[in-house]
Amino acid sequence: xxxxxxxxxxxxxxxxxxxxxxRQARIEVSGLWCPSCSYIVGEALQKAASVEIVSFDEHxxxxxxxxxxxxxxxxxxxxxxxxxxxxxxxxxxxxxxxSNS
Numbered sequence: 001x002x003x004x005x006x007x008x009x010x011x012x013x014x015x016x017x018x019x020x021x022x023r024q025a026r027i028e029v030s031g032l033w034c035p036s037c038s039y040i041v042g043e044a045l046q047k048a049a050s051v052e053i054v055s056f057d058e059h060x061x062x063x064x065x066x067x068x069x070x071x072x073x074x075x076x077x078x079x080x081x082x083x084x085x086x087x088x089x090x091x092x093x094x095x096x097x098x099s100n101s
Contacts, residue, residue, distance in 0.1 A: 022070040024054070025078055026095040029085050030064040037090070038065055044084040050075040066095065 029041050038056060045051050050072035058065040071081060078097060085092040 021072055021074065022050075022052075023073050023078075023097065024068065024070050025081070025097045027067045027069065027082055027092050028064060028095050029067060029090050029092045031090040032058075032063055032065055040088055041085045041090055041092075042067070044088050044090075045069060045081060048076045048081045048084055051081055 027045070032038055032041065038058065042053055042056065045053065045067060048071070052070045054068040054070055056065055056067050069081065071078070078094065082092050082094050
């Protein structure tokens with residue numbers, strides 16, 4: 001049930017369409033201790049211009065998860081996006097920048 005609610009919330013957050021200029025990255029966030037945490041982090045990530053959440057995969061136990069995002073690097077630096085969750089007490093680490101080959 002929790003995963004369904006989280007997936008629904010993330011889907012509602014990511015209503016924007018992808019454009020050809022977008023890059024994709026995966027960011028792991030830890031400190032997700034309550035059911036609201038993944039939603040709060042999703043909101044924090046989207047405070048950076050052009051960020052859209054593609055998916056959220058909760059790790060077993062729920063204390064961390066991986067957000068797959070798209071963003072326009074002409075509007076926002078990846079470092080700025082990764083830094084957003086720390087304003088709310090979460091730790092974020094860039095796993096990979098899938099479109100930066």
